[in-house]
Amino acid sequence: MATQYGQYGSGYGYGSDYGSDDESGYGYGSEHGRRRRRVPTALREPVSGRHWRELAYVLLGFPISVTLFVFTVSMLSAGAGLLVTFVGIPVLAAALAACRGFGALERARARGLLGLEVGDPEPLRVRAGGGAMAWMGAVLKSGTSWRNALFVLLQFPWAVFSFAVTVAVWTFGWTLLTYPVWFWVFPMYGGQGGLQLYGDEQHQVYLDNPFEITVTALVGLLVTLATPWIVRALTTVDRLLVHGLLGPSRLVSRVVELESDRGVVVDTAAADLRRIERDLHDGAQARLVNLAMDLGLAKEKLREDPREAARMVDEAHGEVKTALQELRDLARGIHPAVLTDRGLDAALSAVASRCVVPVRVEVDLVERPVAAIEGIAYFTVSELLQNISKHSGARSASVDVWRVENRLMLQVEDDGAGGADASGGSGLAGLAGRLDAVDGILVVDSPVGGPTRITAELPWRGVRG
Structure with a gap:
């Protein structure tokens, strides 16, 4: 099965150099390439x-x-x-x-x-x-x-x-x-x-x-x-x-693959920790520091100018609400409580409600996968929906989740501009690496002009009641 990775962008990246009927064909020059293609393969093989x-x-x-x-x-x-x-x-x-x-x-x-x-x-x-x-x-x-x-x-x-x-x-x-x-x-x-x-x-x-x-x-x-x-x-x-x-041997190949996957998991975890630290430092922590300073100033003005102190306390109250929302968003990015309590159906519905386009969500699972696979599935769909909001220009999207034997299947589709690119370093390329670390697969079908259909496969590792 052909697999392509990438993000919404400038097509598949093949371009006109890949070869066409009026180009160089097999690389020998246009006229020679056309002459070779006129000769059937069966007749060329004895002298190939x-x-x-x-x-x-x-x-x-x-x-x-x-x-x-x-x-x-x-x-x-x-x-x-x-x-x-x-x-x-x-x-x-x-x-x-x-x-x-x-x-x-x-x-x-x-x-x-x-x-x-x-x-x-x-x-x-x-x-x-x-x-x-x-x-x-x-x-x-x-x-x-x-x-x-x-x-x-x-x-x-x-x-x-x-x-x-x-x-x-x-x-x-x-x-x-x-x-x-x-x-x-x-x-x-x-x-x-x-x-x-x-x-x-x-x-x-x-x-x-x-x-x-x-x-x-x-x-x-x-x-x-x-x-x-x-x-x-x-x-x-x-x-x-x-x-x-x-x-x-297969065993050695598997060991090498697992060592590589372990490196990907470690790097991903380290990147997530750096992101959390940065978000805390630049977001909630900075707001709380400013809040402490504002409350200190309000305390000093409480006797001299009660009205000004009340205004500063009111502003501090707004800062508290903002800091609490940032902490909730950060906690949701680590592991949402709704996913733990109610599973993929409710968690993905909550993510879809925040998307800028209408999203239909259908989860057809009789039982829940283990927590690790469930979390990877959640964050995969979350990132794909973020890509739809930012890059696709779509008017609608859909999310389907189902199980086929020992595989958990995820499919996110939109009617946007399409043109997924397999260039390295893109968001979807990183997502594909994360899935590969757990024996998962990411398949992108995104012709220029749309629609875009992205399918992810994850191993079904056990069930949880």
Whole structure:
């Protein structure tokens, strides 16, 4: 699913440089790009650069896999056999270390020829000052080492199969396709009419007349056109093997993702604390300081000028009301009491009532999510409604909340100008980062001219009575 983030602004940010029918197309110049697009993809594939790279990957895979398989099996067998002595441990460690090097080689080969980007697995964790024994222990305990060895063992039979199928299909197709060019070899040097289809003591069938030669070339054309897709299907298995066995494990990837998400959560919490401190310092705190000073002046004037003192007390009373309202707004921004007491339906209705455009709110939830998810949902909708008030120019908006299996769905829609932009640093980009920190997703559908539809998905983590 395509995901876009951004804020109301100047469209998706693609612009005219992305490519159009009358522009540079594939980047080779406008006229060349148009000529290439006139040729169907199926006819271009047999001579495309991608096909030749995939073909090279399969052809190189055979000798490489044979070499790696023989080395790995020999070393692992020797190491396992020598485990009765201490010598087996360093032999096994050396074999697995070599497999890690083979894995790096295969990742580079897949990146260069298949365009497959696979991240490096986790490095060895060797205890500082442990020496050779610590290194051997780290290699033997590393799951990456054993996955790389498993890749070598599994890739060998597949590489042999892929090589045999690719060479057979490719040579068969091109041989038949070019038969009209070289069929003269048979009568001139072989003493027969052409390529023999069938032969026994009484009958021989040769492809030697113009019709048979044409049909042979057409069959070769079909096989040649099918060859790139056959090779691509074979290399798909290689992609799966490289991605599954030579990349970082799912557990390590998840740990890295959680560490990144934790950093986002920490940064967000720190930013919220700074915002609260700034609001208190510049708002309620400043008003209370001025209030104390005004009350001090009123106390001094109470005996000399009671009327002036009463006026100052009246002004101080207004300042108290303003400070109380600011404190209420600040408390609502931290966590509104209505959300805790009555849930999303009432809390979102209260937010919608403060929006500058009419907002329809519909919350279809049988039970409430946990407090953390409920709070994130509330502040997500609040920020989206603020964007509508400030940027959209809409006349109406709607908020829908529902649950789909283990996901909490939020959708905010307006009939404004649209044109959500995915530029970094925007409000919605920051909101998307906050959702991502809890395995959430933000999807923006905002064509220029509107309407804008923003959908957020959050995990449904438990229920609360």
